[in-house]
Each structure stands twice: as structure tokens, then as C-alpha cells.
Amino acid sequence: MIERTPVLNIATHAILAAGLIALALPIYLVFVASTQTLAEVTAIPSRLLPSDQFFVNVKAAWITADFGTKFVNSMILAVGVVTGKVVLSAITAFGIVFFDHRMRMPVFWLVFITLMLPLEVRIVPTYAVAANALSPFQAMLDWSGLTWLIEKATSIRVSMEWNLLNSYTGLILPLVATATGTFLYRQFFLTVPDELVEAAKMDGAGPLRFLREVLIPLSVTNIAALATIMFVYSWNQYLWPLLITTDPNYGVVAVELGRLVPDSSSTGGGIPNWHIAMAGTLIVMVPPIIVVIFMQRWFVRGLISADK
Amino acid sequence: MRRAYFKNNWIAALVVAPQLMIIFVFFYWPTSQALYWAFTLEQPWGGGNEWVGFENFRTILNDGRYWDSVWVSCVYAFFTTALAMGMSLILALFADRQLRGYRFFRVGMIWPYAIAAPAVGLAFRFIFNPSAGVASYLNLAFPGVWDPILNGDHAMAMIVFAGAWKQVAYNFIFFLAALQSIPRSLLEAGAIDGARVLRRMLDIQLPLLAPTFFFVLVINITDSFTDSFGIVDTMTGGGPARATNLMVYKIYEDGFRGLDYSGAAAQSIILMVLVVALTVFQFRFIERKVHYS
Numbered sequence: 001m002i003e004r005t006p007v008l009n010i011a012t013h014a015i016l017a018a019g020l021i022a023l024a025l026p027i028y029l030v031f032v033a034s035t036q037t038l039a040e041v042t043a044i045p046s047r048l049l050p051s052d053q054f055f056v057n058v059k060a061a062w063i064t065a066d067f068g069t070k071f072v073n074s075m076i077l078a079v080g081v082v083t084g085k086v087v088l089s090a091i092t093a094f095g096i097v098f099f100d101h102r103m104r105m106p107v108f109w110l111v112f113i114t115l116m117l118p119l120e121v122r123i124v125p126t127y128a129v130a131a132n133a134l135s136p137f138q139a140m141l142d143w144s145g146l147t148w149l150i151e152k153a154t155s156i157r158v159s160m161e162w163n164l165l166n167s168y169t170g171l172i173l174p175l176v177a178t179a180t181g182t183f184l185y186r187q188f189f190l191t192v193p194d195e196l197v198e199a200a201k202m203d204g205a206g207p208l209r210f211l212r213e214v215l216i217p218l219s220v221t222n223i224a225a226l227a228t229i230m231f232v233y234s235w236n237q238y239l240w241p242l243l244i245t246t247d248p249n250y251g252v253v254a255v256e257l258g259r260l261v262p263d264s265s266s267t268g269g270g271i272p273n274w275h276i277a278m279a280g281t282l283i284v285m286v287p288p289i290i291v292v293i294f295m296q297r298w299f300v301r302g303l304i305s306a307d308k
Numbered sequence: 309m310r311r312a313y314f315k316n317n318w319i320a321a322l323v324v325a326p327q328l329m330i331i332f333v334f335f336y337w338p339t340s341q342a343l344y345w346a347f348t349l350e351q352p353w354g355g356g357n358e359w360v361g362f363e364n365f366r367t368i369l370n371d372g373r374y375w376d377s378v379w380v381s382c383v384y385a386f387f388t389t390a391l392a393m394g395m396s397l398i399l400a401l402f403a404d405r406q407l408r409g410y411r412f413f414r415v416g417m418i419w420p421y422a423i424a425a426p427a428v429g430l431a432f433r434f435i436f437n438p439s440a441g442v443a444s445y446l447n448l449a450f451p452g453v454w455d456p457i458l459n460g461d462h463a464m465a466m467i468v469f470a471g472a473w474k475q476v477a478y479n480f481i482f483f484l485a486a487l488q489s490i491p492r493s494l495l496e497a498g499a500i501d502g503a504r505v506l507r508r509m510l511d512i513q514l515p516l517l518a519p520t521f522f523f524v525l526v527i528n529i530t531d532s533f534t535d536s537f538g539i540v541d542t543m544t545g546g547g548p549a550r551a552t553n554l555m556v557y558k559i560y561e562d563g564f565r566g567l568d569y570s571g572a573a574a575q576s577i578i579l580m581v582l583v584v585a586l587t588v589f590q591f592r593f594i595e596r597k598v599h600y601s
Binding site: 019292296 | 313314315316317319320321322323324326327328330331332333334335336337338339341342345395398399402403405407409413415416417418419420421422423424425426427428429430431432433434435437439442473476477478481482485499504505506534535537538541542556559560563564569572573576579580583584587
């Protein structure tokens with residue numbers, strides 16, 4: 001806007017700078033703590049300038065929390081969720097948008113409703129399902145009397161079990177069971193012109209070929225956007241991994257972080273190793289922050305179009 | 309609507325099948341299971357379950373602790389939402405002036421969204437720790453003035469700060485995007501009519517922001533009811549004396565620590581109803597009524 005507002009410009013910069021400081025200050029303090037010794041970090045009043053123990057603490061945190069294994073697990077979880085989402089939502093949206101069948105809208109609504117209830121509010125029964133992912137089918141067999149029939153006929157009692165606790169599948173699948181991506185793709189697919197479909201059909205391309213050679217190349221930005229938000233989402237998962245992985249070999253970084261500082265009210269039992277915990281906090285923060293900063297454009301785009 | 313379709317419906321069935329399978333097993337089945345449990349009394353891991361009607365709900369609604377948890381959830385939701393929205397709205401309005409350093413500020417406000425809840429929780433727990441962090445300055449000046457480990461209000465203030473801090477980036481992204489979609493010509497017309505920057509913010513930008521504002525409001529409230537587990541678990545563990553025992557946390561405690569599946573299921577159902585009501589309210593009411601374009 002062409003107008004001179006020197007005072008307001010200074011005020012604007014001051015407000016923005018204040019906001020930036022308010023957002024960055026906690027991380028600065030975490031960083032400072034991660035560079036100090038235990039004595040320095042618990043000194044009263046605490047020092048607000050970095051010391052020289054950063055690498056010592058990072059190493060200590062890395063070893064204490066066994067971040068080597070946990071990083072690999074978090075990576076598997078994140079890549080699994082991202083891949084699952086990108087692929088499954090794409091083909092689901094494809095099936096909903098480009099075919100004319102009666103089940104189109106019911107399927108869309110079935111998927112769409114999952115947006116409403118986040119995993120956290122249905123955590124207890126989801127956990128029970130993860131303990132035996134085939135229990136829904138078993139229950140349906142039991143109800144319908146098929147189990148009884150089969151038992152009568154073949155004297156084999158059908159009992160299906162597939163335990164997902166302490167497995168990557170169990171970590172990944174429930175996080176894929178939401179509508180975020182499907183919705184994003186659907187919005188985009190609806191903007192693909194009919195002429196493109198007609199041209200593809202005229203050239204003799206079947207639906208799968210159309211998906212592979214026309215739609216996927218067109219959706220690259222959508223895929224990037226979805227992948228970015230899903231990476232951050234799954235890397236930062238806490239409650240689900242906390243419940244489903246009791247075996248440390250399957251632990252993820254976010255959960256392990258919580259264990260670096262003992263129970264919340266146990267400051268009487270000894271001073272927590274704040275310096276090491278803060279170094280661990282920094283380690284866990286880094287990957288998603290890098291992704292968000294470098295993929296900023298797609299990240300913002302993904303967030304905005306996924307939720308609306 | 310689309311005119312050109314593919315005819316091979318069996319392919320359509322094939323491509324939607326995997327997703328439907330997953331949401332059936334991990335969404336619809338657990339959700340209906342929660343309903344079933346809420347109306348029956350079940351022993352964890354098998355055993356008989358008995359139909360008890362609304363008994364589980366009656367027990368919960370007569371439990372003072374449940375209402376305490378509802379109350380602290382509301383307090384948490386109110387203050388986090390107010391704080392996060394207020395701050396992000398102001399920052400977005402001023403960032404949208406696009407003065408020098410705009411890009412730098414924008415990135416600077418977005419990255420906190422990437423940080424995991426437990427990391428935010430631990431960081432703030434350290435910062436507000438009465439004996440180690442920065443809050444120790446406060447206690448040095450006024451001994452005993454700040455103690456989130458023993459004082460419930462202080463603990464609540466602590467998780468509110470952490471929750472709001474985490475939410476600012478998300479809101480900022482939405483507000484900024486909405487502000488940028490306001491046609492420049494409207495602001496120019498305002499400027500020609502003699503409206504200065506602040507006047508334009510109040511009379512043009514804010515009213516046009518209303519739909520986004522309500523959308524973000526509903527998302528914030530829903531999130532503070534459902535997405536607060538990581539922060540509570542790493543910062544206070546629901547304490548002291550259940551002062552920060554939010555509804556999500558109580559479900560987890562009752563279900564997995566207390567193994568009271570029926571009670572936890574009934575609480576889940578209440579929370580589900582609340583969340584669905586907010587979402588429906590968002591879609592039905594706000595999307596239609598608040599429209600200025």
C-alpha cells in the first residue's frame with residue numbers, strides 16, 4: 001500500500017519481533033540447558049548463556065535413550081504412514097471421483113466421517129483391536145453363526161488371531177485410518193477437466209493407466225504437501241506408540257523422550273538430569289523442523305487444503 | 309459435476325477396498341466397540357459382559373472426579389484457545405503488511421508447529437520448573453511464589469502456556485492464508501477513502517476473516533480436548549491432585565491403568581459426542597451463517 005507510516009512500521013516490526021522471540025525463547029532456553037553441566041543447569045539462578053557441554057550431553061542423551069534404534073523406528077513409522085497415506089488415499093479418491101457407481105457417495109461419507117474422531121478419543125477400543133486385528137472378523141463370524149456351522153461341519157473351531165502389539169504394522173496402520181489424504185486428493189481430482197478423461201479414453205487408456213500416467217504426474221504437488229504434513233504428524237505421534245510398543249526394540253523417539261525425565265512429581269527423589277533431557281528434546285525436534293522449513297510451501301499448502 | 313467416467317466398476321471396488329478395510333478395522337469397529345462397552349460391564353480381556361444400559365454413564369456422571377476433569381478440560385480449552393488465537397491473529401495481521409523481513413518472520417512463526425507435543429511438554433516443564441529453570445529467578449525474588457509441582461493452578465497455567473505455544477503456528481498459517489486471499493482492491497479502496505492501516509484492519513480485514521476465525525476456533529477447541537495427551541503426560545501426569553487431569557488423560561488412566569474398560573468407553577463416548585457436535589456445528593452453522601463474500 002502506498003502510504004507512509006513510519007511509526008506504525010516500527011511498531012509492526014516490534015510486534016513481529018516480540019512474537020518471534022516469544023516463540024523462539026523456549027527453544028533457546030532448551031538449547032542453553034543442553035550445553036550445561038548438571039551443576040550449572042540446576043544452579044539458582046540459572047545461567048542464561050550457553051556453556052560448552054553440548055556434544056557431551058547430546059552423546060549422553062543419545063546413549064541413555066538408545067536413540068540409535070528409536071530413530072530408525074521413528075523413521076520406519078513416518079515413512080510407513082507417509083507411503084500408506086499417499087498411496088491409499090490416492091487410489092481411494094480415484095475410485096470415488098472417476099467412476100460412476102451407486103456406492104460413490106456412501107464410500108465418500110464412510111471415509112469422510114473418520115475425520116471427525118481423532119485416534120485419541122477412541123484409544124481404548126483401538127488398542128483392543130490392535131491386540132487382535134482379526135477380532136472384528138472373528139466377532140462377525142461368531143454372531144452370524146458361521147463359526148458354529150463350520151465347527152459342526154468340519155469340527156474345526158475357527159479362531160483368528162493377528163496380534164499387532166509391538167510391531168511396525170500395528171504402529172502404522174491405525175494412523176493411516178483417517179480421511180485427511182483422501183479428502184485432499186478428492187478436492188484436486190474434482191478440478192481435473194472432463195476433457196482429459198475423455199481424451200485418455202479415446203486414446204484407449206484404461207482407468208489404471210489414466211491413474212498412473214495422467215493423474216499421478218498431475219498430483220505431484222499434492223503428494224508433496226500430503227507427505228510433508230503426514231511426516232510431521234507421524235513423527236510426533238506419542239499416545240499410540242506409547243501404548244502399543246512395550247518392547248524397547250519398537251520404541252519411537254517421541255515416547256522415549258518422555259522417559260528421559262522420571263515421573264512428573266518425583267523431584268523429591270533426586271534432581272532430573274535436565275541437561276541430558278534437554279539435549280534429547282533438541283535431537284527429537286530437529287527432523288520435523290528441517291522438513292517444515294525446507295518444505296514450507298508444500299507444508300502450508302497441505303495443512304490448509306487437508307483440513308478444509 | 310463430472311460427465312466423463314470410467315465404466316469398469318470392479319476396478320473402482322478394488323481401489324477403494326484397502327482404505328475401507330483399514331478404516332473398518334481401525335475406525336468403525338473400535339468406535340462401535342466403544343459403544344458396546346459403554347452399555348455393558350465387561351472384564352478386561354474376555355470374561356462375560358453384561359448389558360447394563362446407562363449404568364456406566366450414570367456412574368460417571370455421578371462421579372465428582374469426572375466433573376472435575378470436565379471442568380479442567382474446559383478451563384484448558386478456553387485459555388489455550390484464547391491465548392493461541394489472540395497471539396496468532398495479531399501476528400498474522402501485522403505480518404500481512406509484508407514489510408521488510410516478511411519471509412523471515414513467516415518462517416519464524418511456522419516452524420513451532422513441527423515440534424512434537426512431548427518435546428514441547430518437556431521444554432516447558434524445564435522452563436517452568438521452580439528449582440532449575442528460568443522460573444527459579446521468580447522464586448529467588450519472591451520465595452515460594454511459583455510452584456507448579458504442588459500448586460494446581462500453577463500447573464494448569466504451565467500446560468496452558470505449552471499448549472498455546474504449540475498451537476500459535478497452526479493458527480498463524482490459516483490466518484495469514486485467509487488474509488492473503490482478501491482482494492487487494494478492497495484494501496486499496498479503503499485506503500482511498502482515507503482509512504489508515506489500523507482502521508482497515510478493524511473494518512475490512514477482520515470482518516472478512518470471520519469464516520476462517522470460526523473455523524480455527526472450532527479446530528482449536530477440538531484439539532485442546534483431544535490432542536492434549538502428550539503435553540499433560542510429559543508435564544504433570546494429571547497432577548497435582550488431579551488439577552490437570554484432562555478428559556483424554558482420564559480416559560487413558562481409567563482404561564489402561566485402572567483397567568476400567570466400561571468406564572473409559574463411556575467417557576470416550578461422551579468425548580466423541582462432544583467432538584462430533586463441535587464438528588457438525590462447524591459444518592452446518594458456521595460455514596453457512598458467517599459469510600461475507
